[in-house]
Amino acid sequence: MRRCEDTIEVRYELRQEGRPVQFIWRGRLYDVRSVVDHWRERRPWWREVPDTRSITPADLEEEVWRVEAAPGRSGSLGVYDLAVRGSRWQLVRLSD
Numbered sequence: 001m002r003r004c005e006d007t008i009e010v011r012y013e014l015r016q017e018g019r020p021v022q023f024i025w026r027g028r029l030y031d032v033r034s035v036v037d038h039w040r041e042r043r044p045w046w047r048e049v050p051d052t053r054s055i056t057p058a059d060l061e062e063e064v065w066r067v068e069a070a071p072g073r074s075g076s077l078g079v080y081d082l083a084v085r086g087s088r089w090q091l092v093r094l095s096d
Contacts, residue, residue: 001079001093010082010089020065020082025091030069033077037066043085064092 011022017038023030040061062083070077078096082089 001081001095004091004094006091008082008089008091010084018063018084020067023069023080023082023089023091028071030071030075030080031073032067032069034068035065036068036079039064 006025009024010020012018012020019035019038021032023032040063042060043062062085065082065084067080067082068077069080076096078094080091080096081093083092084090
């Protein structure tokens, strides 16, 4: 998988733990075909938080969704890791 840190727009279902159903990356709409996995992981706080005295436990974690998705309905499938940090979504890894 390639690492990436692009900000994306995500459309998600509120009733199913915020499960992503679509995302926009580099101007293209991707349809999520399936959720492969879902987990929480620790963030590299030393790169993102300038004042370590103000870190809370919530600052150190992000929620990650590994999904199979394709651009449009007929595009080829790829695997994408989408991370949500607060209200901001990022594409963090991909294998297309």
